Amino acid sequence: MLRPVLALLLLTNGTLADTADGEALKAMSWSQIEDQARGGTVTWFMWGGADNINAYVSTYVADRLKAEYDITLTRVPITDAADIVNLILNEGEAGVTDAGSVDLLWINGENFRSMKQADLAFCGYTGILPNDALINWDNPAIANDFGVPVDGCEVPWNTVQFAFAHDSATLTDPPRDMAGLLAWIQANPGRFTYPAPPDFTGSAFVRHVFIYAAGGPEALLGPFDQAKFDEAATKTWAILNEIEPFLWREGLTYPTSIIQLNELFANGEVAMTFNYDPAQFGIAVDAGTYPDTTRSFGLTDGTLGNTNYTLIPFNAPNKSAAMVAENLLLSGEAQLEKAKTEVWGASPAIDVSRTSEDTQAGFVEIVGHPSVVPAAELAKAALPELQADWLTAIEKGWLENVGN
């Protein structure tokens, strides 16, 4: 009675171990990997806060994986990739090395650094993906994730650049640079605020002020430097404390998340919001949350840009299927689909000039949303992201010096 059950268990375990064995996969050809991936499943943990992104993954991507490889994609919505870093860390501690719960993770920045810090990522396989040829690894903004070398441990998916939004009906002429913004805040008490770090977006806003206070990003690139940090930080806290009484609720409290700031903007309590993914403004307008007259813009002294990635954990049970999924996400067609305004409006992470002529023509045809500042416009003044050590130091410093 028990024996067949046991045999079955052993059998499934055997196949699990196969698709989970990263080192064996690296020795295979791409067609062998595709064969092994066929009929498998991919469990993808990804931030689930935007319906259009969820729809793109659950329909376009999932349908193509099913049709072309018979792979079943399970999308697990999460609010913060840090939770999943904890989950994988716990699995690692518990000795789960080939049957983890995560096959694919949408990630970047500090969380990627944590994954690398604890050796939780499957690395060194990206060159096997055929569509790796579309990635321009010579671009430091792609080859480094918030300053941390990617080292073949994750695959770029989108590029984004920070932008501000305002309602052009109530605020016709918003300030266009950081100095102007700071002056505007003081002239319009209660009409501006930012989410308290460590909120991802609020933390990015504080970094803009930090870079402004440092006189530009040049001095801040590279590894963390305490002396340079102290110099820029002192100025940053002075600026932020100076504008604090002029913020929403006189700066006594800050919104705790970007969601809360977006609500304040939607309710007209504040005049501006901002986002690391400007496509979100268009989505909110189409959903009726923001007024139709919402417009967005970058700062003439530049806004931060970054790349986000997909990563396969070291203990992913279905590595081959996850690799096939990553390869599909990188394809010119999939990148074009998500770049379409009505689908998502996400900027590609691949070098479009390396794609087919049809795909290139498709990118040219995309008409932007009136509320979303075009990526090309933002790209005219882009700031590189700082390394993760800078980020944590700035977040800690803010909590101690401004948000206490």
Add this chain to the structure above:
Amino acid sequence: MTDRRRIFLLLAPALMVIGGLFLTGLGLTLLRSFRYMPALGLTDPDLAAYVAVLTRPDFLASLGFSLWIAAASTLIAAMLALASALLLRQSFPGRAVISFLVQLNLTIPHIVGAIGVLYLVSQSGVFARLARAAGMIAAPSDFPILTNDPDGIGIILLYVWKELPFITLILLSSLQTLGEDHEAVARSLGASRWQAVAHVLLPMISPALLSASALVFAFSFGAYEVPLILGANAPKALAVLAWQAQTEPDLVARPEAMAMAVITALIGLGLLLATLRSLRHRGLHAR
């Protein structure tokens, strides 16, 4: 002996859940709080995380804040519950309806209530909009700040609303078992109405009131979701601060998060033990 074995067997499922899930989790939390995490190369347990946590100004502020919201909510809810229980004990027309209404929100999850509070009394909530329509305020910022405020007014409001029926229910059942005879005896022996309540009734229901209040205090002291939704960015409630440390990208911060969780649990446990002792003490005196 067989009886004892049978009891043990019957309790085994419950013990397995408590022992297997809760105590294992607690044990892992303790290990990590002593900075024992082999996955990160931490193999020599020490107390550094506790020292770090107890000297962090934001932790002490959070500790004070959590004590404040727990004490204020418990006190207000207990007083209102006592008054409602004494009133609902009497018979009057419509009593059934009112007692149903008082207990209605027992079934509503805290998080739903918290979002409801946000919709009602935030600066762009329903009341603020009504006030604006009535011309009482000109802009959202004119409405009093009742949610996401540093004093935790919104949090206390929610806990009072949510825990009042709980304490009322426990008091009512305690009153029911007492009956009205004792008061009537006191009155017939010449005690005034107030004296009968203060010297006869209150001492008799105080064990129920005390234990219900202790549970409410321990819960509101350690709960996470309500202060997350209704709290300000600073000071944060203990549970919110601990979770923030737990999700900090730097993995080395994990032991501090665990130390915060352990300290929170110890305070809650200490309070419950103190309540238990005081109840036993009273019990001895009463005998």
